Amino acid sequence: MSYGYAGKIARVNLSTKEVTTIETARYEEFGGGYGMGAAIFWDLAVAPGEWDLKDAFDPRNVLPIMVGPLAGTGVPGAGRTSVCGISPETFPTCEFWRTNFGGRFGTMMKLAGWDGVVVEGKADQPVWINIINDQVKIESAADLWGRDTWETQGRIANMVGGRVRFGEEWMQLGDTYTTGIPQIVCIGPVGEARSRLAALITGSGVSGRIGGFGAVFGAKNLKAVSVLGSGTVKMADAKALLDARIWQMTGGGLVTGSFAPASAGSGSCHPCLRADRRRNVYHAGETMCVDQHWLANPEEQSLRGAQSAQAASEAELASQALMKYGASGWSAHFLGLFISDIPGAPDFFNKKVPVETGIGWYIRYLYRIGELGPGKRIDSAPLPMEQWGELSFRLAFLDAISKRVGIGDALAEGCMRAAQRWGRLEQDLESGALRFPAWGATGHWTLPSAEWAYNYLLGAGDPSWHGLVTAVGKPRGKTTEEALIELAKKMVPYENDIFMFNYAWKGEEAWKTGLYSPHKAKEVAWSRHYATFWNESMAFCEMFLPNLETISPEIEMKYYTAVTGKKDTFADTMRIGQKTWTLERAIRVMHGRDRKAEVFAPFMYRPGASGMTFWGGVPIYENGKWRHDEAPDMYLDKQGVEDFKTHYYQLEGWDKENGWPTRRTLESYGLKRVADIMAERGKLGS
Amino acid sequence: MAESEKSVTQGKVPRRKFLVGGGAALAAGAFAAQIPGSAAQPAAAKASYPSSTGYIVYDSRLCWGCQSCMFNCSVAHYGESNPSLSRIQIIRDAPSFTKYPLDVVMAPCRQCVTPLCVQNCPTGAAHVDTEHGNVRVIDEGKCIGCKRCLQMCPQNPRRTVWNPYKKKSTKCDLCLDTPFWSREGGPGGEPACVTGCPAKALKLVRETPPQEDVAGYDVNLVPPRPKMPSGKTPTPAAKQPAPKS
Numbered sequence: 001m002s003y004g005y006a007g008k009i010a011r012v013n014l015s016t017k018e019v020t021t022i023e024t025a026r027y028e029e030f031g032g033g034y035g036m037g038a039a040i041f042w043d044l045a046v047a048p049g050e051w052d053l054k055d056a057f058d059p060r061n062v063l064p065i066m067v068g069p070l071a072g073t074g075v076p077g078a079g080r081t082s083v084c085g086i087s088p089e090t091f092p093t094c095e096f097w098r099t100n101f102g103g104r105f106g107t108m109m110k111l112a113g114w115d116g117v118v119v120e121g122k123a124d125q126p127v128w129i130n131i132i133n134d135q136v137k138i139e140s141a142a143d144l145w146g147r148d149t150w151e152t153q154g155r156i157a158n159m160v161g162g163r164v165r166f167g168e169e170w171m172q173l174g175d176t177y178t179t180g181i182p183q184i185v186c187i188g189p190v191g192e193a194r195s196r197l198a199a200l201i202t203g204s205g206v207s208g209r210i211g212g213f214g215a216v217f218g219a220k221n222l223k224a225v226s227v228l229g230s231g232t233v234k235m236a237d238a239k240a241l242l243d244a245r246i247w248q249m250t251g252g253g254l255v256t257g258s259f260a261p262a263s264a265g266s267g268s269c270h271p272c273l274r275a276d277r278r279r280n281v282y283h284a285g286e287t288m289c290v291d292q293h294w295l296a297n298p299e300e301q302s303l304r305g306a307q308s309a310q311a312a313s314e315a316e317l318a319s320q321a322l323m324k325y326g327a328s329g330w331s332a333h334f335l336g337l338f339i340s341d342i343p344g345a346p347d348f349f350n351k352k353v354p355v356e357t358g359i360g361w362y363i364r365y366l367y368r369i370g371e372l373g374p375g376k377r378i379d380s381a382p383l384p385m386e387q388w389g390e391l392s393f394r395l396a397f398l399d400a401i402s403k404r405v406g407i408g409d410a411l412a413e414g415c416m417r418a419a420q421r422w423g424r425l426e427q428d429l430e431s432g433a434l435r436f437p438a439w440g441a442t443g444h445w446t447l448p449s450a451e452w453a454y455n456y457l458l459g460a461g462d463p464s465w466h467g468l469v470t471a472v473g474k475p476r477g478k479t480t481e482e483a484l485i486e487l488a489k490k491m492v493p494y495e496n497d498i499f500m501f502n503y504a505w506k507g508e509e510a511w512k513t514g515l516y517s518p519h520k521a522k523e524v525a526w527s528r529h530y531a532t533f534w535n536e537s538m539a540f541c542e543m544f545l546p547n548l549e550t551i552s553p554e555i556e557m558k559y560y561t562a563v564t565g566k567k568d569t570f571a572d573t574m575r576i577g578q579k580t581w582t583l584e585r586a587i588r589v590m591h592g593r594d595r596k597a598e599v600f601a602p603f604m605y606r607p608g609a610s611g612m613t614f615w616g617g618v619p620i621y622e623n624g625k626w627r628h629d630e631a632p633d634m635y636l637d638k639q640g641v642e643d644f645k646t647h648y649y650q651l652e653g654w655d656k657e658n659g660w661p662t663r664r665t666l667e668s669y670g671l672k673r674v675a676d677i678m679a680e681r682g683k684l685g686s
Numbered sequence: 687m688a689e690s691e692k693s694v695t696q697g698k699v700p701r702r703k704f705l706v707g708g709g710a711a712l713a714a715g716a717f718a719a720q721i722p723g724s725a726a727q728p729a730a731a732k733a734s735y736p737s738s739t740g741y742i743v744y745d746s747r748l749c750w751g752c753q754s755c756m757f758n759c760s761v762a763h764y765g766e767s768n769p770s771l772s773r774i775q776i777i778r779d780a781p782s783f784t785k786y787p788l789d790v791v792m793a794p795c796r797q798c799v800t801p802l803c804v805q806n807c808p809t810g811a812a813h814v815d816t817e818h819g820n821v822r823v824i825d826e827g828k829c830i831g832c833k834r835c836l837q838m839c840p841q842n843p844r845r846t847v848w849n850p851y852k853k854k855s856t857k858c859d860l861c862l863d864t865p866f867w868s869r870e871g872g873p874g875g876e877p878a879c880v881t882g883c884p885a886k887a888l889k890l891v892r893e894t895p896p897q898e899d900v901a902g903y904d905v906n907l908v909p910p911r912p913k914m915p916s917g918k919t920p921t922p923a924a925k926q927p928a929p930k931s
Binding site: 076235242263 | 745747748750751752753754756757758761762764765766767768769770771775777778779783784786787789790791793842843844847848850866867868878881882884885908
């Protein structure tokens with residue numbers, strides 16, 4: 001076992017009430033965090049073959065809640081916690097998917113001596129999991145069920161701490177002491193209602209908001225996981241770690257976040273060099289821009305602009321409500337914050353396309369066209385539709401969902417399933433009113449960031465990964481070509497192919513070097529392999545790293561080597577990322593994924609598909625020249641996407657006919673056991 | 687007037703009033719007298735000590751609550767990460783959800799003018815290091831693990847730290863003894879917590895802060911905005927790229 005790891009993973013079966021231990025060393029080949037989580041999911045949920053993997057609420061759904069080897073060491077931005085499993089959010093099928101969250105939970109998990117906790121089964125009564133250093137107990141949540149996420153955390157903290165006055169006293173844990181407060185991830189009433197909009201909440205405003213995993217907690221009768229630790233994380237080279245931190249702080253290239261240093265009221269995760277969180281608004285909340293989409297009254301104000309005191313107050317209250325109810329700011333949001341002029345956008349967007357839409361937007365659309373409202377075919381009761389966008393509406397919205405009362409029962413199922421229930425799925429997908437690029441999963445923009453769109457399709461929803469968006473932006477002080485040549489050097493193991501950054505989307509060049517070419521397949525593969533290893537498994541916040549314009553991947557390697565002591569090269573780490581991505585693919589294939597299923601929603605193939613850009617847009621190579629273009633007119637070609645898939649599957653060593661990994665590919669990663677099971681069940685590529 | 691005294695934030699509400707200074711000394715002395723053997727303490731009779739020439743002050747409104755300082759402290763001293771061994775403690779009040787600015791408690795050692803940890807140490811392990819700027823330190827070689835310094839520290843939470851692995855007490859030494867820190871510590875040096883603070887919420891000063899209450903150490907560290915030639919204060923320029931969505 002290398003440095004950085006705690007060495008053990010707790011395995012908690014809520015059905016049998018058994019708590020056992022998994023040796024971390026068994027999964028070290030996957031790095032940590034999500035990589036280990038995916039491998040554990042394969043071993044516990046897929047390999048036994050006792051479950052068809054279709055129902056996210058089945059007690060056989062396994063939730064690995066994992067941290068990486070860098071967590072708890074002081075490496076900045078690397079304390080995130082990964083959760084994976086079958087997601088209730090995706091549509092039409094519940095896909096294998098993952099989320100992660102920051103805050104302090106992951107760090108505390110390591111300090112308690114665990115690399116993660118794996119939750120299986122379903123409790124017969126509401127419970128919470130209480131981890132204090134080596135002790136893991138299943139506790140009754142009878143007094144917590146029904147309570148909001150803040151109240152839940154406060155009560156658990158008091159139960160764990162007893163009479164300790166947090167902030168004033170040291171708490172004794174065996175021979176050790178800590179001033180730490182239990183870190184708790186929990187669900188609110190929305191999760192208890194098994195709403196597919198449910199998030200996992202930790203602290204006042206940190207959430208794992210992708211995938212609806214809060215509803216899986218609810219289905220398992222699991223209210224919360226609390227962890228308190230006072231232990232040690234060992235590292236290979238402590239001096240090198242501290243040197244790397246200082247180098248990153250002073251050597252340039254550090255993007256310190258939305259709030260500059262020495263700015264009162266900023267906050268951050270544990271421990272970080274970016275200040276993206278806030279202490280002084282949203283009731284000590286820690287909100288990010290995605291939650292602001294929920295907060296802002298989109299038709300009257302911009303959150304980044306001047307706000308009236310009343311609007312600010314209402315935004316804070318709306319934020320509190322969102323977090324207390326435990327809803328995903330992503331899935332429940334009303335309109336994207338950024339709106340772009342897009343040629344060909346549908347009339348109902350007035351040619352201005354929101355970055356993303358959610359269920360709030362969708363019900364307003366149905367209200368405006370007269371389909372939804374009091375006494376209408378889709379009865380809006382108990383929602384006060386005339387107050388849409390106001391705080392009162394949003395509170396009623398959350399309440400209706402958490403109680404599944406009236407229209408709330410359909411809303412709790414998310415946009416796609418609600419549309420299906422109302423008989424509007426096909427027409428609203430066709431018109432683009434349901435603006436979800438693939439898998440019915442809400443999220444960020446896609447085009448013109450084509451790698452983002454492809455990752456959306458190849459995964460099970462929004463990749464939420466910005467790593468190349470800034471890097472391919474318009475450079476300062478150099479030409480586009482010069483900047484891309486520098487960037488291409490970092491794309492190990494696909495380095496020095498400048499055309500992987502070509503976003504040409506029409507004409508011959510799109511197939512030759514652009515969006516539908518083998519070059520683009522390399523960019524998509526690189527982004528997925530990097531994100532899988534560095535952001536999901538080493539658990540670096542993707543707002544923090546990569547920083548490809550400057551210090552990446554050097555800084556990642558400095559931290560990784562200092563903590564683990566491993567001799568891996570950057571190419572080795574990318575290979576581990578690719579291995580985990582291939583295992584993830586294998587899980588999807590066992591679930592039913594194939595080439596035919598990987599198609600975008602209709603609007604992606606029509607004018608109006610494009611959206612927001614930053615930093616001068618994307619680079620496009622046409623007629624022998626590079627230029628930057630915001631590409632508002634970009635949309636995808638159906639055959640082009642099919643051609644891209646062929647290139648991509650081949651690059652990954654998957655069968656180009658069905659997108660299934662081949663035995664040769666799996667065995668090259670040491671995954672013979674996976675290949676054997678896939679072959680046995682007729683799912684192996686050839 | 688000391689720099690730190692000048693910069694005390696106006697209108698800041700201390701999180702809690704701490705019992706410090708002479709009153710605390712009396713109270714702690716009374717407590718010490720009840721401990722068997724404390725009357726024989728050689729250091730207890732000492733009335734005064736030379737002041738430290740270095741102090742860590744902080745701005746609890748600037749702090750991000752990231753606890754980088756705690757990780758840096760334990761890593762610099764022990765080569766391992768363990769916030770419970772850190773000689774500076776930052777308590778972020780989530781999940782208690784106390785409102786800003788009371789949601790963060792910053793608890794570095796104050797290098798007290800009247801160091802009760804030193805005064806009450808029965809072996810002289812806790813002492814004033816006159817060779818290194820009068821920093822109040824604990825010599826682990828002399829510590830017998832009686833925990834008296836833990837009991838005597840008048841701060842809440844206490845600033846003396848128990849090392850359960852060595853069964854000895856420790857405290858902030860301003861990074862005089864940091865085998866895993868590449869830079870020089872001490873009163874004129876670069877303590878790992880201060881240098882490693884991304885929020886610039888910690889500062890090493892040479893002058894003795896006012897000892898009366900917490901405000902002497904919890905000071906305004908916000909750098910003044912540059913003045914335009916016109917005398918107007920400019921709106922801060924966006925130093926960062928546009929925010930990621």
